[in-house]
Amino acid sequence: MGRRGFTLLEIIVAVAITAAIGATIAAAFTSGFRAKELVEAEAEQYRGLRTSMDRMVREIGAAFVSDRYDQRRFRDQHDRPTNFIGTREMLTFTSLAHQRLYADAKESDQMVVEYSVRNSTKKGAHGQQDLFRRENPNVYGEDKMDRGGVEDVLLEDVKRVEFSYWDSDQKDWVNEWDTRKLEKKSILPVRVRITLVRSDESGHEQRYTTETRIMLNTEIPRF
Numbered sequence: 001m002g003r004r005g006f007t008l009l010e011i012i013v014a015v016a017i018t019a020a021i022g023a024t025i026a027a028a029f030t031s032g033f034r035a036k037e038l039v040e041a042e043a044e045q046y047r048g049l050r051t052s053m054d055r056m057v058r059e060i061g062a063a064f065v066s067d068r069y070d071q072r073r074f075r076d077q078h079d080r081p082t083n084f085i086g087t088r089e090m091l092t093f094t095s096l097a098h099q100r101l102y103a104d105a106k107e108s109d110q111m112v113v114e115y116s117v118r119n120s121t122k123k124g125a126h127g128q129q130d131l132f133r134r135e136n137p138n139v140y141g142e143d144k145m146d147r148g149g150v151e152d153v154l155l156e157d158v159k160r161v162e163f164s165y166w167d168s169d170q171k172d173w174v175n176e177w178d179t180r181k182l183e184k185k186s187i188l189p190v191r192v193r194i195t196l197v198r199s200d201e202s203g204h205e206q207r208y209t210t211e212t213r214i215m216l217n218t219e220i221p222r223f
Contacts, residue, residue, distance in 0.1 A: 045198075049208060052131065052155040053194060057212040059113050060192050062097035065179050066220040067186075081140050084188050086177040090116040091163050091192075092145055096216075098137050112136040112145050115154070117161045122153075131155040131196070159197045159205065165189035186219035 065082045082094040091114065098111035114134040122128070136149025143149070164173040166189050177189050195209040 042201075048155055049196065049198070053196065053208065053210050055133075055154070056115065056194055057210060059095045059097040060091070060093070060194070061212040061214055062095045062216075063093045063188055063214050064096055064216045064220060065094065065186070065188060068220060079144060080180070081145070083145055084177060084179045085145070086163055086165055086189075086192075088162055088164075088175040089160065090114070094139055094145075098135075107137045108139075110137070110139045112139055112149060114146075115161060115163075117158050120153075120156065122156070125156075128157055129159060131158045131161055155196070157198060159199060162195040162197070164193040164195075166191040166193075188214050188217040190214060190217050 063084055065080075065084055084093040085091070086093070093113060095111055095113050096109050097113075098107065098109050100107050112135070115131065116134075117129050117131050120128040120130045122130070130153045132151055133154040134149050134151040136143060138148070141148065164175060165177040166172075167174045168190055173193065174189075177184060179185055179188070191211055191213050193209065193211045195207055197205055197207050200206050
């Protein structure tokens, strides 16, 4: 009795079924990889956001102003080496949270810090804005508070940053605090509220808010 082989039609049907199964499996793997990449990208964004806000909380919480400086050299209140100058969109202040990267560096725990959101300097990032952080560990040097030091990107792709300052006298949040002014010369806000605004994948604005308490909210006096 002779053996009966597959017909051409049967082979074509088998190949078509195998190809369909392979395409389904490939689509499932591709979808899984894309979902994994989206989850990892979102997790990375939240990790960067959390790290940035934690750093801001720590540095603002260690803000200070001091009367311990050479008053013959810094005669003008606006040129005082330690100040807290905050608006709704920018914050420049002196902090005791500086960390030395090198053991023999001639630096203390004092520094000038500035936060602001500006257009990104990254190549090809058209229209993108980043949160910049400027640090100057030489508080009593030749540079004034609004210049000098090193500037880096603290967080990429930020629409804006918003600061609010708790006024204990008014019992309310205010959008400005300036220790260069006589009425604020010796005091800092008890609390600072930080809000970062970013866009999600669908383009909707998302607001992330936290608060920090300033421990040294009165001027360190001269002895």
